[in-house]
Amino acid sequence: MKKNRPTTTIRWPWLAWLPLAACVLASAVARAGGHFDVDDAGTLDAGQCQYEAWWGRTGPEPVTGLHLGPSCRVGPVELGFSFDRLSAEGIHTVIAGPQLKWNFFGPAADAPLSAAISLGAVFDVRRGGRAGGQLVLPVTWRPADSLQLHANIGADWATGTGARTPRAGLAAEWALDEKVSLIAERSRASGVWTSRIGGRFSLTPLISVDVSASRTGPRGVNGFVVGLNHEFGWK
Template identity: 30%
Template sequence: MRMTKLKRLALTNTLVLGCLATGSAAANGGHFLVDDATITDPGTCQLETWASRFSGESFWVLQPACSTVNGWDFTLPAVYSWGDNEFVELGLEVKTILSEDFAGGALAITLGTFFDLVDDEFAGGFVNFPYSRALDSYWTLHLNAGAEYDRFSSNWDATWGVATTYALTQHIELIAETAGIGSDDPIFGIGARYAFERFDLDIGIARVTELNDTVYTIGFNVAF
């Protein structure tokens, strides 16, 4: 399926609500390509979901996530294909903060694995190290470095990502990012998020240069 590489990049992102009012590092999360070095508040859960349109196909992603009181974040992303009328991929991700004071920012690690529900077999896994640093009261930098294993090709490929977030207002955040896998051409994206008290709304557009195609996404996140 042509969506696989994009979805595996997108699904490495962890479920974290944007915390503009707290002054902490802004969270990308969800369908955005570049992860941040934060987790869901310990002892709480959230549900993040989004719909994407890509190359004439529509996909829906459902991602529930919960964090333990000792700081481990668990996420179960599931990908549904509207064209096939079925769930096509299921994942499991675990994330924790390694340091809140690393080179002036925060450093985390995420480990994940994916299962192909169509062929009923293990599809691959990844490790990612997100780094986030607030540059000032408006701008935040996010860097990602890691590796991804594709079981079908039996290859490990390096993964990377760079993003900046800008706090336009107390509730509105703008995001610009780029990310890639191995020697593939990078993906470029822009988006915006509006943060309410307990939930967020966001939109995004990503250009997949290797496939010369564009992904359009709208998402919704709620904490409980």
């Protein structure tokens, strides 16, 4: 979620990217989203949990981010919790909060069309627990077994001020085989556009690694993220 600027001494690309990074890192709970900005409409199967972890950096300064996010399927919804630590030029920001995702249309894994609603709240832990939030509607269309197209629309509420900004994005996910998928996306959050391309590599049926490169904002700030996703049963 978008949050307040950590300091006025950070120059523009890093200052502009930091709230965007917070928004991106804190947003994803769904298992197929990983660290990618555009989420899909899928949720975990009944009786399943997962954890996601990723680390990213952008720019030569750099701005870095660390994310940890466990989640479990509980009844018809997926419940999770996100923890994100962002750093730039010695300034650290920590945001954390609960997440909920409900697939209300096309819940089957192979459904040709599915839709969900994702809700989240975050709290700026280092600045008195000031709250923010997010609402996203992810839609997934599967025109072929190997191809998925994802669309997101929603909004973010900044911690502290409560200022609302729109969020939107489109992504294509192409499975080369059972172990490798390529993902390309274009998204807008906190008033800034980001283009991202990367891949998902399955080490086992329940463990995967994500890697991506991105360009953010009108000055084309480059970024890189690597993530780990692990799904497991809890009952």
